[in-house]
Amino acid sequence: MTITLNKNDKELIVALEGRLDTLTSPELDAKLKPALDGVEKLIFDLDKLKYISSAGLRVLLTAMQIMDRQGEMKVRNVSTEVMDVFEITGFADDLDIE
């Protein structure tokens, strides 16, 4: 799992590559939380994310709850496999997917 954070003033782009699962989600959670200070626009770029399990969904949900209070959150470049998961779990209805 590769996590790339790109912060530009109040915008943070988080690019994920690989698998966001039970073993890798804690790493994303740990990197993301401190990086969200002062962020008003959070963008997840999932172009290279091939897999997400419920552990990964919980990190997205936490990020969404934080961004509800301080700005907006978008998700872009979602693969078919990850979109399957978003649709089954109802995340597709609530996430702002570009």
Add this chain to the structure above:
Amino acid sequence: MKEIELKALKENLPQVLSFVDGQLEELGCAFRIITQIDIAVEEIFINIASYAYDPETGPAAIRVEIREDPLSVVISFTDSGKPYDPLAKPDPDIDLPLHQRPRGGLGIFMVKKTMDDVTYEYKDGQNILTIKKTLDG
């Protein structure tokens, strides 16, 4: 039929997945189906690793059986931990807005949604959870 037995520890997840995926790849299984099966295997194995023997650890056995007509895979997970039927839990209400939802229950819900059949039994002191997925199409 093939089987592995290992300690029900989260860090053994990659070993479980490569055991299962190796057999699916031999069958030329589509990536999308492999992904769905991986998610189901992860959710079930992690459940066992997290709760079955808590706060101790213990073994889990994963058995993969390929059936024909139609081509399908049957995967069973056996542990001798506390009796626990994960299917008894009510499904999360996925129509609720995300921030109003309780945080748990999504994993097993995904298993139920993506697999063709999911069964639980407690027998001879063992939890046995079995999933079935048709592979053709």
